[in-house]
Amino acid sequence: MSEATLHQERAAAAIRLERALVALGIVALIAAPFVVYPIFVMKMLCFALFACAFNLLLGYTGLLSFGHAAFFGGAAYFCAYAVKAWGWPPEAGILLGTAGAACMGLVMGFLAIRRQGIYFSMITLALAQMFYFFCVQAPFTEGEDGIQGVARGHLFGVIDLGVTMNMYFFVLAVFLVGVFAIWRIVNSPFGMILRSIRENENRAISLGYSVGRYKLAAFVMSAALAGFAGATKAIVFQFATLTDVTWQMSGEVILMTLLGGIGTMVGPAVGAGLVVGLENTLATSGFPVTIATGLIFMVCVLVFRRGIVGEIYARWLARAE
């Protein structure tokens, strides 16, 4: 078999596997609320979209942002505030949260892409921490209490989101729309350029791409989608608090992506499900969550860098040969 056909075979095998997993996943998600506590699955879905949005940046552009909590939590605040204080309907609140996160992404991204590699990570972390301090002091976030008692309201004025199943299928729709958007971005010519930047930034520059603009665009898209997830979470749980803007949250989304598989389409979602599930289990056991997440981090980095889905892909491809 020639090199080229082998490569095609591999790509085809990967696509077959991916499609099977996606179909299986969607069926499972439709059935899930009838089997599992729906609020729990909604939480998983919000974090899964958050992790997929983060992966758009880390996995496909090669930029490690350590400040994505600012977009996730920031959007939650904007959405909760618009719904509670101005009486906006939920869909408008979520759109506002998403737009707000995109604007923040534009500012943070503009500053952060001025440095590369490890500095980029530190800058995003520092800017997100600045936003955290801003949220602690700004009156509209209601400080330590957070914005509580946000009404779920009626979607498009018709569908009552107070009904758990309505809420669930709305969140599922948000998740699928978000992930589809990421899939489209990644597999577009634009996405190819992002990957080329990840693989070799200097070569992309020498090919004539203005790398900075592409990075910034990817950063804004990732921020907006993270905000989409965060705003939806605010509607589900009916509150927005400081927890979602802390650096620990930025770390958590990195862990989800790393555990699931950096640069795979479904990996971050799987990782998010596992991390949220683990936290849920640990919450009742008394074992501290930070120790567990820290240990998983260390183990993943040392011996398991491909992540769960990445590892499955690698095995599958090895067999396909």
Add this chain to the structure above:
Amino acid sequence: MTLIFGIPIQALLGQLLVGLINGSFYAMLSLGLAVIFGLLRIINFAHGALYMLGAFIGYLLLVHLGIGYWPALVLVPLIVGLFGIVVERLALSRLYRLDPLYGLLFTFGLALVIEGVFRYYYGVSGNPYAVPALLAGGTNLGFMFLPNYRGWVVVASLIVCIGTWLLIEKTRLGSYLRAATENPELVQAFGVNVPLLLTLTYGLGAALAGLAGILAAPVYQVSPLMGSDLIIVVFAVVVVGGMGSILGAIVTGYMLGLAEGLTKVFYPEASNLVVFVIMAVVLLLRPAGLFGRDA
């Protein structure tokens, strides 16, 4: 009472002193980060946790073994440095050939574990650590009252910073270190044991963080959370200073501490934010950092 810009001079000097103290810790920690990054190309996220570890070991030595401040000043850096050496040998040494991001992620996980363990056993509340008898009380400088211990912290941190700078710039070991930063393969070809050098460097960086921790113990409360918030500010300091030069890291640390102190006087609401704002401005005007060489 003398006024400067409508502010009593005592208040101004008091906040400047607080700024100088904070700056001392920024300088010591960013120095350690710069030393580690220079050779290992790893951003040590665990630096804040090592600083906390230093303070806590000092506290535990005092409470359980009755070992006081002065012996702890020697013991704590040794213990934390040894811990660093073990971590480097067991884990970090396996990550050098990978993307530097993995080093950041590993040390982030390590920081979570160290912090989590202490939170689990000691809760989040602070434990007071008494100022050593020799440095108790204060001195009236005529224009302001200076608590002796705070004066000592500033002096000690200057000694530590200048000492480390001399070690790296003026000694043979330091010259090996600087050479290995430029070109590790070549230095190894000359018969220098570079892996050992890497291990010792991480140990030295960890020891510096531990020393900063024990110096900080009587100033701040000894708490499991004392390191994690500090480390992010120190990252901003490092971005402002650029990690190209040791001296740059030190100077930037003190400068930003003072800037923070001044902000507390004139616009207290922004005192948490000012370091980050300065970082953003520096990124706009001089992306490589004030003392940075790399773009």
